[in-house]
Amino acid sequence: MTLAIETVNLTKTFGSRQALRGVDLAIPTGSVFGVIGPNGSGKSTTMRILLDIVRPTSGSATVLGRSPREGGIGLRRRIGYLPGELILEGRVTGRALLTHYASISGPVSPSRVADLAERLGLDLTLPVRSLSKGNKQKLGIIQAFMHDPHVLVLDEPTSGLDPLVQQIFLDLVREARESGQTVFLSSHVLSEIEQVADEVAILREGRVVTTSTVERLREVAQRRVRASILEATPGEVTAHLNTIPGLNGLTVATAPDGTLSLTGTLEGEPDAFVKALAALHVHDVSIEMPNLEDAVLQLYSESDAEIAASGITTTPSAQEATR
Structure with a gap:
């Protein structure tokens, strides 16, 4: 590689x-x-x-x-570079500024610049100082991509x-x-x-x-789960579901209409949770897809030992990747 x-x-x-x-x-x-x-x-x-x-x-x-x-x-x-804090010369037009950048980065096709500006919806004839923050960011994106x-x-x-x-x-x-x-x-x-x-x-x-x-x-992110259960008591539901591997933070409350409201988080695949629910009278159920935000926020708050125990497999180190 x-x-x-x-x-x-x-x-x-x-x-x-x-x-x-x-x-x-x-x-x-x-x-x-x-x-x-x-x-x-x-x-x-x-x-x-x-x-x-x-x-x-x-x-x-x-x-x-x-x-x-x-x-x-x-x-x-x-290299095409877009800094996090973009500072642009404001006394020229967007097109003139890109022409200046092209003289530094190397040959740039005018059609490439025009295509990028059209796709991003940026008018290159306007002075840079008149552009909104979003349009200045578009200009920064063009200068990063334009020389391929x-x-x-x-x-x-x-x-x-x-x-x-x-x-x-x-x-x-x-x-x-x-x-x-x-x-x-x-x-x-x-x-x-x-x-x-x-x-x-x-x-x-x-x-x-x-x-x-x-x-x-x-895969290691937790799914949020919710369900409405009929014809059961909170104790019965809790005892039935507490044995499910990976089900955390389980709470069961009685709603005003008498139904039971179940919430929690689930690690791993939902198969065991779904099969356990099948033994109950389920009025409604929601199992959210895990997303990257959940996993990242979880890792921000965990110690190194907890991260290692989570089962996340890291990619090879820089040295290993070249072997």
Whole structure:
């Protein structure tokens, strides 16, 4: 497997604050890799190291087989970057600004710029200073994608975009993957990562908590379950369901109409829960699909030992992935 991005024991210290604490990432070429974490977890710092905007205190990073420091201009022209805090020159039009960026990034087809602007709904004749936050973000997306880079590093790329444009952006990410480009993106919108990422790393306090596929994270996420039961007492329902493996936080309450309202969370497959309910008089039942947000929030709050016990299998380390 060829890696587009690799970091090994990457650390970064700003004064007395340690922003990164031994980050290992192995991102295959032609994949979409998502990174999730609260503010201050190290997402942006990792991305800036890949662009040689900041340099690591220790450890190493490579992009397309080159270190960011040694790769220089030639390497940076092969990368499309959208920073989390986008600052644009406001005294020119969007088209003039993109022309300036094209002179830095390398050849850009005018038809490519026009196509991206049309899909995103952006008028490039307007001065940048007159654009809303969302339209400035669209301009940033265009400059990252327009030269069809080998690697896209996108930090909170949908900030300020409305839901329709967010979906258009996700289409662009999928198209980039289909063309063999590698996409490394961070987001606080977990549904975005869930829709497009092949793998996801969860960062907490400068460390990678786990790296896993989206599917595996969903498997360990808990499902929320609800049911309305007739012709039974709370004690009978509780005694009947308490033996179900993975059913947690079970509460049974009597509603004003006499029915029993059951709520809880369920780990793993719902088969045993459904079979147990079949022995009761069920008026209504709801079993939610597990999602990435549930899994991530659970991991944010767990200790390392609890994470290891959860059964999440991590992807190979950067060193193992190349063997």
